[in-house]
Amino acid sequence: MRKPQGYLVGTSLDGLVSEADTFTCSHCQKIVIVKPMCDPADIGGRCGMCDSLICQNCVGHECIPWEEKMKQLEASYEARRSYGLI
Secondary structure, eight states: OSSEEEEEEOOOOOEEEHHHHEEEEEETEEEEOOOOOOOHHHHHHOOOTTTTEEOOOTTTOOOOOHHHHHHHHHHHHOOOEEEEEE
């Protein structure tokens, strides 16, 4: 990747060290490992609505960024709490 969002360094039980570029899906927060010289379509894509990198699972689905999902969950919680359900 030209501009990776993250970098992964892993060590196996054998002592072998592996390194890879990563990015975080803006819709589901999944961390995706980017293999060198891979086709961009194999790792996901870019959302046309929020212009962020997304994983393969989120390609073709509705654009609801993670922060928006959290706001919806918090509003739902507050509504249930105000009704005395929680």
